[in-house]
Amino acid sequence: MPRPLPVVESDVTPVLPALTPEPLRLLTRQADLQYHAIPARGIFNAPSATHMGFWSINPYVGCAFGCTYCYARDTHRYTLERAGRIGTDIAASMPPWLAFERRILVKEHAEARVREALRSSRSPRAGESLVIGSATDPYQPAERRFRVTAGVLRALADADVRGWSIVIITKSPLVTRDIPVLQRLARHNTMGVHISLITVDRELARQLEPRAPTPEARLRGVRRLAEAGLDVSVNCMPVLPGITDEPAMLQALVARIAESGARSFGACALRLRAASRRRYLPMIRAQFPALVTRYESTYRESVYATETYRAGLHQYMGALARKNGLVLREYRRASGYDVTGASDAIRGERVEEDMQDVGVEENSDEQLLLL
Numbered sequence: 001m002p003r004p005l006p007v008v009e010s011d012v013t014p015v016l017p018a019l020t021p022e023p024l025r026l027l028t029r030q031a032d033l034q035y036h037a038i039p040a041r042g043i044f045n046a047p048s049a050t051h052m053g054f055w056s057i058n059p060y061v062g063c064a065f066g067c068t069y070c071y072a073r074d075t076h077r078y079t080l081e082r083a084g085r086i087g088t089d090i091a092a093s094m095p096p097w098l099a100f101e102r103r104i105l106v107k108e109h110a111e112a113r114v115r116e117a118l119r120s121s122r123s124p125r126a127g128e129s130l131v132i133g134s135a136t137d138p139y140q141p142a143e144r145r146f147r148v149t150a151g152v153l154r155a156l157a158d159a160d161v162r163g164w165s166i167v168i169i170t171k172s173p174l175v176t177r178d179i180p181v182l183q184r185l186a187r188h189n190t191m192g193v194h195i196s197l198i199t200v201d202r203e204l205a206r207q208l209e210p211r212a213p214t215p216e217a218r219l220r221g222v223r224r225l226a227e228a229g230l231d232v233s234v235n236c237m238p239v240l241p242g243i244t245d246e247p248a249m250l251q252a253l254v255a256r257i258a259e260s261g262a263r264s265f266g267a268c269a270l271r272l273r274a275a276s277r278r279r280y281l282p283m284i285r286a287q288f289p290a291l292v293t294r295y296e297s298t299y300r301e302s303v304y305a306t307e308t309y310r311a312g313l314h315q316y317m318g319a320l321a322r323k324n325g326l327v328l329r330e331y332r333r334a335s336g337y338d339v340t341g342a343s344d345a346i347r348g349e350r351v352e353e354d355m356q357d358v359g360v361e362e363n364s365d366e367q368l369l370l371l
């Protein structure tokens with residue numbers, strides 16, 4: 001029996017969604033997913049509340065894409081704990097990591113809340129940054145039906161906000177549905193769409209991101225955004241040590257990004273915080289057992305890969321960027337958009353959990369069809 005890896009705590013306070021303890025209301029079911037409405041009281045998360053250098057909006061709580069390395073799971077648990085009896089029932093019915101993927105909370109009246117906030121001081125000013133999707137995917141399957149993200153964008157465009165730096169982060173080509181409103185926002189703001197893609201190997205992607213759109217679908221989305229004249233970038237993150245970091249894999253990934261019309265990409269190594277460990281480490285044990293020792297050694301005392309690894313990765317990705325005529329985006333912690341720092345703002349409770357198999361993966365074609 002291997003020794004459990006300790007959970008390493010973050011040093012900052014958690015991001016608590018600005019929600020009231022009102023009961024959740026079931027909106028609909030779809031296969032094994034349930035969607036619940038939750039009131040969105042304060043739709044903009046201020047930098048002072050999140051300790052990040054940007055404002056953020058998360059139209060949903062939870063994410064049906066279910067990436068094994070996702071750092072955002074604790075936001076869902078915190079919200080359930082504050083959401084009355086149904087939240088308590090959900091929390092009791094399945095492990096938190098699974099509830100994050102299967103019980104999606106839809107922020108009701110988000111568009112109206114954005115319009116209200118824009119009339120007050122509870123929203124960004126010119127020169128400030130807004131990230132849409134720092135702790136959920138704003139174009140996950142729920143968006144096809146509920147259109148919360150579309151409403152948020154419409155409210156921003158109707159208000160004719162100017163001088164903002166707006167970034168949308170998603171894995172879904174569904175974002176292309178909203179190209180017209182993104183183009184409106186791009187007229188007077190820096191408007192970027194960052195498509196997340198860690199590998200072009202379809203089967204590997206399915207293992208790691210069970211319900212997310214295929215790499216090909218995401219690259220098609222990148223091309224459509226670029227052809228629409230939008231600034232589109234790719235987030236090659238997290239790079240998973242021993243899994244997605246083979247030179248040949250990274251070369252193929254960056255080459256495909258260049259072909260797709262993106263101008264830049266970002267890359268950083270996996271950070272393994274408490275919220276990610278409870279889902280990711282059992283997956284490593286079940287599907288990549290040869291890597292258990294390596295992960296134990298690398299992440300036992302730290303949430304970060306080693307400095308040597310990170311420096312080598314940065315150097316290698318920089319070389320690939322130059323070779324393919326792309327820009328490697330740099331990340332800053334103190335100001336501006338730094339999505340890699342988003343996980344720093346989510347603190348998980350201490351758990352002494354072994355890397356036991358908790359039955360993590362389901363990779364059926366039916367799940368892909370849900371996308």
Ligand code: SF4
Pocket residue numbers: 063064065066067069070071072135136137171212
């Ligand atoms: S798409 Fe993003 S928010 Fe959704 S599970 Fe994956 S990493 Fe988490």
